[in-house]
Amino acid sequence: MGVKSLAKSHKKFKESYGRKYVDLFKELAQKGQAPKSLFIGCSDSRVVPNLITHTDPGEIFVTRNIGNFIPPYDPDRESCATAAVIEYALMHLQVSNIIVCGHTHCGACEALFQDIPENEDESNLKKWMAYGLPAKEQAEALIGHASHKKLLRSTEKFNVIEQLNHLLTYPAVKHKVHSGELHVMGWFYHIQSGNLDYFDPIEYKFTPLEYLESDKQ
Numbered sequence: 561m562g563v564k565s566l567a568k569s570h571k572k573f574k575e576s577y578g579r580k581y582v583d584l585f586k587e588l589a590q591k592g593q594a595p596k597s598l599f600i601g602c603s604d605s606r607v608v609p610n611l612i613t614h615t616d617p618g619e620i621f622v623t624r625n626i627g628n629f630i631p632p633y634d635p636d637r638e639s640c641a642t643a644a645v646i647e648y649a650l651m652h653l654q655v656s657n658i659i660v661c662g663h664t665h666c667g668a669c670e671a672l673f674q675d676i677p678e679n680e681d682e683s684n685l686k687k688w689m690a691y692g693l694p695a696k697e698q699a700e701a702l703i704g705h706a707s708h709k710k711l712l713r714s715t716e717k718f719n720v721i722e723q724l725n726h727l728l729t730y731p732a733v734k735h736k737v738h739s740g741e742l743h744v745m746g747w748f749y750h751i752q753s754g755n756l757d758y759f760d761p762i763e764y765k766f767t768p769l770e771y772l773e774s775d776k777q
C-alpha cells in the first residue's frame with residue numbers, strides 16, 4: 561500500500577471509525593490511557609494486536625519487534641526499546657497483565673535457519689536474531705530431523721517460552737509476579753485460522769485460549 565493509498569484509508573478511518581469512537585477518543589485525550597495489559601508481539605504485518613483481541617483504543621499497551629523477542633534484563637546495556645516499554649508499562653501504567661505473543665509462519669524464526677550476511681546494512685538485525693537462537697536449539701533437540709515445517713512450528717512455540725523466561729529476569733516483573741500484582745502469559749497465534757493458544761506452564765503445552773472461558777478445565 562503506497563502513501564496515497566494510506567491517505568485515502570485515513571480518510572475512510574475518519575468517516576467510519578472516527579465517528580464511531582469520537583467520544584472515546586475525546587475521553588482518552590482528556591483523561592489519558594489506563595490499559596490493563598501489555599502486549600509484546602511480532603512486527604509481522606499479519607499479526608494485529610487490537611484486531612485479534614477485539615479491543616478498543618486505550619485497552620492494551622503494545623510493543624512489537626522482529627520475532628517478539630525480549631532481551632534479558634541487563635542494567636549495563638546501553639539502550640533497549642523493549643526493556644523501556646516493559647518498565648514504563650509496569651511502573652507508570654501499572655498494568656496487571658503481560659502477554660508475549662508469537663505466531664505461525666514467523667519470518668524471524670525462519671531466519672534462524674538461514675545465514676544473515678555480514679554487512680553493515682543488517683548488522684543490527686544479525687545481533688537481534690541472537691535472542692531467538694535458544695528456541696531453535698531446543699526445537700532441534702526435541703524433534704531432530706523432522707520436516708522443516710514441524711521444526712519451524714516447534715521453534716515458534718519454544719520462542720514464546722524462551723521470551724517468557726527472559727521477561728522474568730526483570731526485577732520489577734519478578735517482584736510483581738511473586739506479589740500477585742502481575743500475571744504473565746504466552747500466546748501463540750495461528751495466522752491461517754485466527755486461533756489463539758496459550759502456554760500452560762503446569763502441563764507445559766499450548767492450549768486453545770477459548771478453554772479459559774469454558775468448563776473444559
